Amino acid sequence: MLRAxxxxxxxxxxxxxxxxxxxxxxxxxxxxICGADLFPFHGMTPGFEPGTILGHEFAGEVxxxxxxxxxxxxxxxxxxxxxxSDGTCPxxxxxxxxxxxxxxxxxxxxxxxxxxxxxxxxxxVPQADRALRPLPxxxxxxxxxxxxxxxxxxxxxxxxxxxxxxxxVVVVGCGPVGLMSVLCAAAPAGRLIAVxxxxxxxxxxxxxxAEDVEPERALDVVTEATGGLGxxxxxxxxxxxxxxxASLRLVRGRGTVxxxxxxxxxxxxxxxxxxxxxxxxxxxxxxxxxxxxGLLLEKLARGELDPTPVVTHRMPLADAAEAYRLxxxxxxxxxVMTP
Numbered sequence: 001m002l003r004a005x006x007x008x009x010x011x012x013x014x015x016x017x018x019x020x021x022x023x024x025x026x027x028x029x030x031x032x033i034c035g036a037d038l039f040p041f042h043g044m045t046p047g048f049e050p051g052t053i054l055g056h057e058f059a060g061e062v063x064x065x066x067x068x069x070x071x072x073x074x075x076x077x078x079x080x081x082x083x084x085s086d087g088t089c090p091x092x093x094x095x096x097x098x099x100x101x102x103x104x105x106x107x108x109x110x111x112x113x114x115x116x117x118x119x120x121x122x123x124x125v126p127q128a129d130r131a132l133r134p135l136p137x138x139x140x141x142x143x144x145x146x147x148x149x150x151x152x153x154x155x156x157x158x159x160x161x162x163x164x165x166x167x168x169v170v171v172v173g174c175g176p177v178g179l180m181s182v183l184c185a186a187a188p189a190g191r192l193i194a195v196x197x198x199x200x201x202x203x204x205x206x207x208x209x210a211e212d213v214e215p216e217r218a219l220d221v222v223t224e225a226t227g228g229l230g231x232x233x234x235x236x237x238x239x240x241x242x243x244x245x246a247s248l249r250l251v252r253g254r255g256t257v258x259x260x261x262x263x264x265x266x267x268x269x270x271x272x273x274x275x276x277x278x279x280x281x282x283x284x285x286x287x288x289x290x291x292x293x294g295l296l297l298e299k300l301a302r303g304e305l306d307p308t309p310v311v312t313h314r315m316p317l318a319d320a321a322e323a324y325r326l327x328x329x330x331x332x333x334x335x336v337m338t339p
Contacts, residue, residue, distance in 0.1 A: 002052045005043030008324050010317065013053075016116070016124035021068035024128035026078060030141035031058040031119050031317070033327045033335045034149050035176065035262070041324060056080060058118030059135065059144035062128075071129045078132040079144040080118060080125065081289055119320065121339040133293060138301040142314075142336050146180070146307040151296055153260060153287030154180025154237075158188075160285045161233040161258030166190035170222060170231040171210065172247050173238030173261055174201040176334050179310045181235045181260065182208045191225055193218070195246070196238075201333055204310050215246065222250050230255060237261045241268055253278040260285045310334045 001011045016025055034057050040048035048054075059079040062072050072078065116123065125131050135144050154177050163169055169189040171181050174196035182194055186209035194205030195218045202212035213221045222231050230252030236243050239261030247257045248271060257280065275282070299305040313332040315323050317339045326332035 002040060002048060002054055003050055006041065008041065008054065008321055010320055013120075016122050018064060018066040019124065020126065021066055022127045022129065023066035024062055024069055024072055024125050024132060025064040026058075026060045026080075026118075026123050026125055026132070027063045028058050028060040028118050028120060028123060028339050029077075030060070030145050031055050031337050031339070032145040032148075033057075033119075033323060033337070036149070037324075038328060041328065053116035053118075053120050053123075055117035055119030057145045057148040057150075058123065059141040059148075060118075060123075062132070063122070065128065069128050072132060072134070077135040077141070077144075079135055080148045081131050081133050081293060119317065119337065121317070133297065136297075136301045138303075139297065140308070142311065143300055143306065143308050145336060147289065147293050147297060147300070149287065149289065150176045151180050151183075151305075151307055152289040152292040153177050153285070154182075155184045155292055155296060156285040156287040157181045157235045157237065157258045157260035158184045159292075160283050161235055161256050163188050163233050167232035168222070168226050169193070170195060170218070170234045170247075170250050171205070172196075172218075172234060172236050172243045172250070173240075174198070174205045174212075175237065175330075176310060177260055178235070178237030179204055179208060179333070180307060181237055182210045183305060183307060183310075185235070186210070193221060193225070193231070198330060200312070204312075204333060207309050218246065218250060226252065229253070232256070233258060235260060239263060241265060244268070248274060248280065248282075251278075251280060254280070256281040256283060258283050258285060260287070311336050314338070 003009050037054050039045045062074050062076045165188050168191045169185045170193045171178050172195045174194050182205050192210040194210035194212050196202050206212045231250050234247040234251045234257045236247040236259045251257050311334045313335045315337050317337045323335045327335050
């Protein structure tokens, strides 16, 4: 529970109840901390007042359904889809996803009424037919938590970057989303290079199939790998002006920089001369679990993707305060908690 900016703890609250048609109650079996959780944790998200239960990356078991729920039944394993949009409204089709009232079920977009989240033993999920996705036996609860957000986000960066078979691909920033980009780019890429300042995160990228490189060596390594041309695609997952600066200088002429790191700078000094002279493409992504989670779930079930190696800490929910400290300080790359 969010107690104050920078302060979370574990409290006893009343069990959630079915309140309206379409509700389901889920017993949480695994719940992860996402980078998006740090925004309300630091008091940066309106509507997340003290007393809010955080968390949107969770998987568990349906224990009760309300009237009108047709695709779920008690005992079914499910993962939260984080949103209730079906992806077909004009705002979604035009890419204005934050203007879709169904976009974010747990309120991170600021357009849908905030609900208590999944870092709990039980959670009420409204419009459950659309918000919950059934899980096959082949997909573990831990692996499923990645479907709620960061795996579709990393996958979206690869797709929107246009990564093709044999491409030289660089991922700048190997936090959880960057590592999911590494995981999804590993198969098609001819050469995959991962760049991060944190040695432990570079080690994880190497386990997923990338060549890990320190930032100060990145330009030399990419220059050598491409005969001086630059990478075909650079995925910027650092979410910093420095990461974006580096990405624009690592990509080849007529290449693509696919930005998936969270950027909110209103005055980033884009080097227009560099963009124009090299005919660069700059694309931004925030991921689309509605469109991509089904495909990614199939890949998990077939064993084609396994995101769980990036889990560095598995902790009981009772240790949530320490889990947030580790994640916020980057001592942990990905934390999964079990109630």
